[in-house]
Amino acid sequence: MPRPPIATPDKIRSTVLTMLAEAHDVAPATSERFRRIVSVRKLMDRLGGGNPATVGRALNEIESEIVISGLANAAIPDIPTDIAVQMRGLWQSAVSAQLDDVLKLKAQARQSIDEADASVKDAQLRNEMLREELAALRAQLASRDAELAQTRAELSTGHAQFAALQGVYDEVQIELQALRQQSDTTARVQAKELASAQERYEGLSKQLLQETAHQRQSIKQDQERISSQLKFAERRIAALEDGLAHAQAEAASEHGKCLTAVSEANTLKAINSSQRMQLDELIRATLAKAPAPKQRAPSAPAATSKRAAPRRKPAK
Structure with a gap:
């Protein structure tokens, strides 16, 4: 039987979240803080092996979800708890609005792709018609x-x-x-x-x-x-x-x-x-x-x- 892979996407995700939780910084606000806590070398050491390219791609996706898309809460150190909660709520609202914009942009991109496919089909049909007219x-x-x-x-x-x-x-x-x-x-x-x-x-x-x-x-x-x-x-x-x-x-x-x-x-x-x-x-x-x-x-x-x-x- 073939040997199961060590670094699966689910295992990589759970390991990254564990490393962030251990660092008491589940949702870093910037990519620099995320990279200081989690890196490809640290992740491979925690997993016990794996393909660096596969681990790097998975880590980039998790970074995009956590840091860029703002799916987790942002931890702001050295700030009182009540202010941090309020700021976290504001940050989550801003991230949710940004996520809505991202979803809208994705929907628009899909629509543009569909329109482009329709345009390509129309162009192919026009090409066939032009070929028939040329004949x-x-x-x-x-x-x-x-x-x-x-x-x-x-x-x-x-x-x-x-x-x-x-x-x-x-x-x-x-x-x-x-x-x-x-x-x-x-x-x-x-x-x-x-x-x-x-x-x-x-x-x-x-x-x-x-x-x-x-x-x-x-x-x-x-x-x-x-x-x-x-x-x-x-x-x-x-x-x-x-x-x-x-x-x-x-x-x-x-x-x-x-x-x-x-x-x-x-x-x-x-x-x-x-x-x-x-x-x-x-x-x-x-x-x-x-x-x-x-x-x-x-x-x-x-x-x-x-x-x-x-x-x-x-x-x-």
């Missing part, structure tokens, strides 16, 4: 980074589309210039054909007038032959009128072709204007989303622009 913010930042990467990719695609549309625009301009030249050539040819038809019409008109005059002269000169050739002359006039009508129809057809060519040219002009407006809107929208590219991308193949450009039917 949420990091997730939002990652999402925004993904959106930024997607926006950059879309911007690169927009630049490529702009370069392709620029190539298509150049091809459309070249084709439009060719169509304008073709329209001018067609208009000149139709004007020449119209002038030729008008000249043929005037020639036929003159020829008809000449033949009519010749017939009139022939009628005057040869009354008998007029009667026999009347039907022939009427058929001849009908044939000439048919030729005149055919010539007029050809002239009207040529005039209609000219009007059709002019209408197609106007349609091409309207299409060109519409394409220019669409291209300007697309350029403005692209420039509004991002700054203009520093380097111009290569133009798209000519085959793409030809597929995108509207096809014009050749004039008949």
